[in-house]
Amino acid sequence: xxxxxxxxxxxxxxxxxxxxxxxxxxxxxxxxxxxxxxxxxxxxxxxxxxxxxxxxxxxxxxxxxxxxxxxxxxxxxxxxxxxxxxxxxxxxxxxxxxxxxxxxxxxxxxxxxxxxxxxxxxxxxxxxxxxxxxxxxxxxxxxxxxxxxxxxxxxxxxxxxxxxxxxxxxxxxxxxxxxxxxxxxxxxxxxxxxxxxxxxxxxxxxxxxxxxx
Numbered sequence: 001x002x003x004x005x006x007x008x009x010x011x012x013x014x015x016x017x018x019x020x021x022x023x024x025x026x027x028x029x030x031x032x033x034x035x036x037x038x039x040x041x042x043x044x045x046x047x048x049x050x051x052x053x054x055x056x057x058x059x060x061x062x063x064x065x066x067x068x069x070x071x072x073x074x075x076x077x078x079x080x081x082x083x084x085x086x087x088x089x090x091x092x093x094x095x096x097x098x099x100x101x102x103x104x105x106x107x108x109x110x111x112x113x114x115x116x117x118x119x120x121x122x123x124x125x126x127x128x129x130x131x132x133x134x135x136x137x138x139x140x141x142x143x144x145x146x147x148x149x150x151x152x153x154x155x156x157x158x159x160x161x162x163x164x165x166x167x168x169x170x171x172x173x174x175x176x177x178x179x180x181x182x183x184x185x186x187x188x189x190x191x192x193x194x195x196x197x198x199x200x201x202x203x204x205x206x207x208x209x210x211x212x213x
């Protein structure tokens with residue numbers, strides 16, 4: 001749709017409706033990550049710094065059409081669902097993943113493995129939303145390996161939300177052995193280390209509140 005500073009915005013499902021717009025968006029995001037990896041291989045050969053991208057995906061009702069003025073207009077989208085997509089993109093840097101997907105996309109996109117990252121309330125919102133990242137089998141990994149990792153992670157999130165920090169430490173140890181280069185596990189290790197010094201809070205459900213974009 002447009003370039004905005006260092007950002008590219010794209011949308012699916014208009015002007016031609018597409019029943020699988022969410023699946024198309026997730027696949028496009030995964031293809032972008034593959035392309036970026038190939039570009040970075042060239043950068044490494046040339047001795048250049050590698051570059052990275054973060055992608056946020058969301059879906060929902062929005063205004064679609066020609067917008068602007070007589071001097072400048074474009075066919076674009078605006079709305080609350082669009083703004084949330086932008087907020088999700090910013091979270092990719094925090095959680096150490098390439099792609100952050102809202103729950104609405106996760107429920108509509110088929111054929112992918114999903115790893116829940118957190119439940120968050122982003123700046124300007126009051127309702128918590130679950131966020132996910134799509135996972136693919138990597139080199140040296142089998143489908144069974146990935147399924148086992150995701151099952152261990154689901155157990156970790158349950159323990160985390162129940163403030164069972166000893167169980168969290170054990171499961172993070174296992175997860176780091178399965179996937180030692182995954183920044184998400186280091187991120188949560190720091191969180192657990194910080195929270196275990198706090199008193200038990202029966203009102204806390206694990207939701208993260210962000211006060212900045």
